Amino acid sequence: MLRFVARRFASLLAVLLAVTALAFGAMNVLGDPLFNVVGFIASVDCDAVEAGLVEDVSGQTAGGRGDCEVIAEARREHHLDRALPVRYGYWLSDIVRGDFGTSFKNELPVSDVLRDKLPKSLLLMGVAQAIAVGVAVPWAVAAAYRAHRSFDRASTVGSFGLLAVPNFALGVILFYLFVVRWQVFDSRYDDTDLASRLRSMVLPGLTLGLPAAAVYQRLLRTDLLTTMQEDFVHMARAKGMSDRWIMFRHVLRPSLFSMVTVFGLSTAGMIGGSLVAEQIFTIPGIGRALVEAVIRDDFPIVLGGVVVVATGFVVVNFVVDLLYSLIDPRVRADD
Amino acid sequence: MSGGTVGTLLEVRDLHTTFSIPAGDVRAVRGVSFDLERGRTLGIVGESGSGKTVLARSIMRLNIGTNVTTTGTATFDGRDVLSLPHAAMQDLWGPEMAMVFQDPMTALNPLVRVGRQLTEHLRHHLGVSKAEADRTAVELLREVRIPEPEARLRAYPHELSGGMRQRVCIAIALACAPSLLFADEPTTALDVTVQHQILNLLGREQADRDMAMVLVTHDLGVVAGRTDETLVMYAGTVVEQAPTRALFADMRHPYSEALLRSIPRTNRPSHTRLAAITGRPPDLIAPPAGCAFSPRCPYAQDRCHEEAPPLAPSGGDASHAFACWTPVGSPEAAESFARNVADGLPSAVAVDLASGGAS
Numbered sequence: 001m002l003r004f005v006a007r008r009f010a011s012l013l014a015v016l017l018a019v020t021a022l023a024f025g026a027m028n029v030l031g032d033p034l035f036n037v038v039g040f041i042a043s044v045d046c047d048a049v050e051a052g053l054v055e056d057v058s059g060q061t062a063g064g065r066g067d068c069e070v071i072a073e074a075r076r077e078h079h080l081d082r083a084l085p086v087r088y089g090y091w092l093s094d095i096v097r098g099d100f101g102t103s104f105k106n107e108l109p110v111s112d113v114l115r116d117k118l119p120k121s122l123l124l125m126g127v128a129q130a131i132a133v134g135v136a137v138p139w140a141v142a143a144a145y146r147a148h149r150s151f152d153r154a155s156t157v158g159s160f161g162l163l164a165v166p167n168f169a170l171g172v173i174l175f176y177l178f179v180v181r182w183q184v185f186d187s188r189y190d191d192t193d194l195a196s197r198l199r200s201m202v203l204p205g206l207t208l209g210l211p212a213a214a215v216y217q218r219l220l221r222t223d224l225l226t227t228m229q230e231d232f233v234h235m236a237r238a239k240g241m242s243d244r245w246i247m248f249r250h251v252l253r254p255s256l257f258s259m260v261t262v263f264g265l266s267t268a269g270m271i272g273g274s275l276v277a278e279q280i281f282t283i284p285g286i287g288r289a290l291v292e293a294v295i296r297d298d299f300p301i302v303l304g305g306v307v308v309v310a311t312g313f314v315v316v317n318f319v320v321d322l323l324y325s326l327i328d329p330r331v332r333a334d335d
Numbered sequence: 336m337s338g339g340t341v342g343t344l345l346e347v348r349d350l351h352t353t354f355s356i357p358a359g360d361v362r363a364v365r366g367v368s369f370d371l372e373r374g375r376t377l378g379i380v381g382e383s384g385s386g387k388t389v390l391a392r393s394i395m396r397l398n399i400g401t402n403v404t405t406t407g408t409a410t411f412d413g414r415d416v417l418s419l420p421h422a423a424m425q426d427l428w429g430p431e432m433a434m435v436f437q438d439p440m441t442a443l444n445p446l447v448r449v450g451r452q453l454t455e456h457l458r459h460h461l462g463v464s465k466a467e468a469d470r471t472a473v474e475l476l477r478e479v480r481i482p483e484p485e486a487r488l489r490a491y492p493h494e495l496s497g498g499m500r501q502r503v504c505i506a507i508a509l510a511c512a513p514s515l516l517f518a519d520e521p522t523t524a525l526d527v528t529v530q531h532q533i534l535n536l537l538g539r540e541q542a543d544r545d546m547a548m549v550l551v552t553h554d555l556g557v558v559a560g561r562t563d564e565t566l567v568m569y570a571g572t573v574v575e576q577a578p579t580r581a582l583f584a585d586m587r588h589p590y591s592e593a594l595l596r597s598i599p600r601t602n603r604p605s606h607t608r609l610a611a612i613t614g615r616p617p618d619l620i621a622p623p624a625g626c627a628f629s630p631r632c633p634y635a636q637d638r639c640h641e642e643a644p645p646l647a648p649s650g651g652d653a654s655h656a657f658a659c660w661t662p663v664g665s666p667e668a669a670e671s672f673a674r675n676v677a678d679g680l681p682s683a684v685a686v687d688l689a690s691g692g693a694s
């Protein structure tokens with residue numbers, strides 16, 4: 001077990017290194033970090049100014065000695081004069097010490113921004129996954145219990161329908177029905193207490209959770225039907241146990257593997273979906289912060305967000321691996 | 336092996352089981368009838384696909400799926416189980432009928448501790464407390480000769496060997512003291528050394544508990560000396576039916592004889608040709624018009640291919656029935672065998688070669 005955790009931890013580090021290096025590289029190559037720090041004067045050709053080839057227009061318009069000093073100062077502070085891998089190294093060593101840098105735009109420490117936004121996004125994920133699992137398990141059990149009958153057929157159509165609706169459309173539909181039409185929920189995110197926060201999470205949670213529930217239902221239903229063919233299920237029948245007992249005590253647990261695996265993987269999809277859901281339902285979460293930061297080329301926020309999201313994804317899948325061993329004693333024996 | 340209590344426990348009449356698949360209707364069991372007295376044992380013998388397992392599962396009502404049709408009657412203790420509602424069956428399963436499955440590796444739930452698999456139906460049917468059920472479970476495990484039964488209750492199936500698992504399965508089947516036990520090839524998946532132990536355990540439990548038992552096997556050697564009566568099945572029908580002693584004393588159906596001949600003998604010189612049965616079992620979607628065994632029978636005549644022989648007793652012994660036009664040992668059989676060997680019929684030539692080319 002210890003070896004298993006150690007191995008997982010090593011792979012977590014490897015994933016984080018790869019993801020952050022990629023994000024760091026992309027941000028620096030595709031964007032212009034200097035421009036983000038100093039603004040439009042970044043385009044001043046300081047070599048030409050130095051050589052006197054260009055007229056010094058300091059104080060009037062861009063392109064003077066003063067501007068070049070600002071630029072040089074910014075280069076030093078942000079290590080922009082160093083090679084990309086070296087800059088990545090500086091950035092990484094800051095991260096390790098818990099320093100995510102400060103936002104280019106409002107000078108706020110990135111860690112403060114993350115601390116403010118992250119809990120809201122985590123709550124949204126939690127609500128969404130709870131809805132997904134809470135809907136999928138009874139749904140799949142009911143469908144498998146009377147497989148190929150009318151309820152099962154109808155739920156096949158229903159789940160494919162849910163899967164076919166893009167999440168932005170689902171979000172807008174829910175928003176229209178429950179906020180605009182029936183006015184069951186407020187349009188704005190309410191941060192007063194946990195109850196109101198949870199209430200604000202219902203619609204975005206459904207937006208993210210229902211399509212995931214459809215995926216889980218398909219997988220779980222199929223696995224339930226496969227497990228129901230197992231000898232040990234015939235054995236349980238031959239012992240005279242009730243159908244309900246057999247379903248919940250013998251069939252359900254061995255059938256959870258695919259669903260649990262996809263639960264971990266779908267976390268990534270949900271992070272993507274949360275960008276949309278947070279936008280529609282005006283939740284000031286990390287998804288929205290990331291979208292805004294990308295638009296504004298706010299490197300430190302984007303990179304900080306990427307680190308947090310990637311860590312979250314790897315941690316969830318680590319938990320999923322632990323879940324396997326919780327479900328199946330034979331997995332425990334292997335590690 | 337026979338028990339003291341008398342009276343018919345199970346009466347099966349004209350049982351047919353059909354599976355509808357896209358290719359057609361697979362007629363897995365085609366008109367089987369037999370009686371089983373209380374406390375007695377019946378062996379059902381046949382090769383893979385002969386319908387013996389489907390027959391057992393049909394009587395137990397364990398063939399699930401919407402594509403299975405079972406007709407006929409199976410009267411258990413006065414009730415026709417084939418027409419009982421599902422809820423009534425759930426009361427029979429466990430305290431009245433139980434089954435030991437072929438493969439102990441798959442018959443136990445890998446995610447559930449042995450203890451709960453042993454006690455869940457005890458508690459369900461008999462309503463005993465957990466502590467009491469655990470005590471009974473320990474008793475049962477001791478009875479099926481599992482060492483350290485208390486510790487085994489907390490084990491998962493994968494922590495036990497195949498033989499141990501089958502002992503656990505037997506303990507589970509016996510837990511609610513059924514009056515009828517189906518043992519469906521209980522030793523097929525086990526090591527040869529363990530097979531005898533398991534069969535002896537089943538025999539001992541059957542005798543001690545005065546329980547009726549149906550032992551399904553492909554091995555005639557297994558039923559010999561272990562069952563009171565034997566049914567030999569081929570292609571979904573009974574081809575020979577007799578008290579086991581009488582059957583082995585005087586085998587009349589060519590298929591029974593072929594089954595017996597195909598058991599390897601240790602007293603023969605090594606490299607002796609094994610008398611395998613040539614050909615394949617018939618297609619059960621469209622079974623042959625005549626005797627189903629006729630295409631593989633060394634004694635087959637034209638009549639065998641055209642007209643199905645009825646299952647009927649012959650001679651003085653009313654308890655020994657077989658379905659054959661040319662029974663083993665009859666002049667008709669000897670005559671057609673000589674002709675078939677001369678014609679080079681593979682089934683006859685193979686038998687002739689294995690017996691040393693006597694004819």
